[in-house]
Amino acid sequence: MAERSGGISRRRWGAAALAAVALLGPAAACGSGGDGGAPEINVYYAPEENFQQVVDDCNQQAQGRYRMVYQVLPRGADEQRVQMVRRLAAEDDGMDVLGLDVTWTAEFASAKWIREWTGKEKDEASQGTLQQPLESASYEDKLYAAPKNTNTQLLWYRSDLVPDPPKTWDEMIKMSQDLKSQGKPYEIDTMGAQYEGLVVLYNNMVASSGGKMLSDDGAKVEFDQGAVDALGTLQKFASAGVTNPSFTNTQEDGARLQFQSGDGAFQLNYPFVWPALQEGAPDLKDKVKWARYPGIDAGTPSKVTIGGYSLAVSSYSKHPAEAYEAALCLRSPEHQLFSAINDGVPPTIESVYDDPKMDEAYPFKADILAQVKDGANRPITPAYQNLSTVLSATLSPPADIKPDQDAKDLRGSIQDALESKGVLP
Structure with missing residues (x-):
């Protein structure tokens, strides 16, 4: 999972790290208001044990303007990405709200699979949101997703x-x-x-x-x-x-x-x-x-990679207005608090950390908040998947690293990865 934050109940947080499990294929996308009733908004999101309760609460708050359906993605982040990439490449209009790992924003935005957040929707998604998660949800100075949760070691x-x-x-x-x-x-x-x-x-x-x-x-x-x-x-x-x-x-x-x-x-x-x-x-x-995570120099605090998920709106959604509204509800302060306490996913809205209900679930909340505020993103590039593959291969096994030689090799292989035209692994 590597900081690719799915979610589990507090009793089962340990299962969050099990990346190699059987795929949980999502239900086929249902119709989107084709019967003349309320638009049906399909939310494609990682397995999170209590996320359905958040969906149900948002549906109740919508008062019939739309109805969300939670389409559960596979647990493994790579499998999630491949499934969404293939469907978006086919311009599938049965996808509305997409749960994106923080490393996918640039790829999905550059491929024009997701819509930019502008106007009042952007303002609401940005208000009170921590800067590092916002940066991970942005590409070329434009916001393409609303940060739902973050993470740090x-x-x-x-x-x-x-x-x-x-x-x-x-x-x-x-x-x-x-x-x-x-x-x-x-x-x-x-x-x-x-x-x-x-x-x-x-x-x-x-x-x-x-x-x-x-x-x-x-x-x-x-x-x-x-x-x-x-x-x-x-x-x-x-x-x-x-x-x-x-x-x-x-x-x-x-x-x-x-x-x-x-x-x-x-x-x-x-x-x-x-x-x-x-x-x-x-x-x-x-x-x-x-x-706090260890640093390199005693006088300089460490910078730790953040993880998490953001909510994007598909470019092919038939109901983008309702999809934006649904995404904002799913990541509202009240629902980030609920998910933090029940599913172990740290909030991206800073004020949520001040809620007394966080004290028991997160006795280390001050440390998490400090690290996220001073955290680091992974390199932001549409070719991140290729870059990650090149890096992990070169770094393994770590004991055999030859810094100068490997640095020279990586300068070439990473540039090759950046110039790759492919989007699938």
């Missing part, structure tokens, strides 16, 4: 082993090695498999180094010294003897389970690990605390 650590959390990667590696030499739990558990999660890990290091992979307009490869330095940081971490033996096969839920087994001193992962820890590791839950 925190540093989770064993306070019985580490009284004060590390601020940098070097400090964390040294603490882990010291614990290992003492025969204590020492692992730094995080995602190292060849997939999007590894790209996110690397992007965190690039952003925290002040580096860039692409030019500001996303059209050309840059891959500056900060990006090269981040290759060195990733290689050092992977070869320092502080990871789980299965690091190069580990995704989000695997990292959670490794940490919960008792071998980990640190975990870099999404907030779903917290409720899972409360239920799955009673011996550990009171020993685990959280802190």
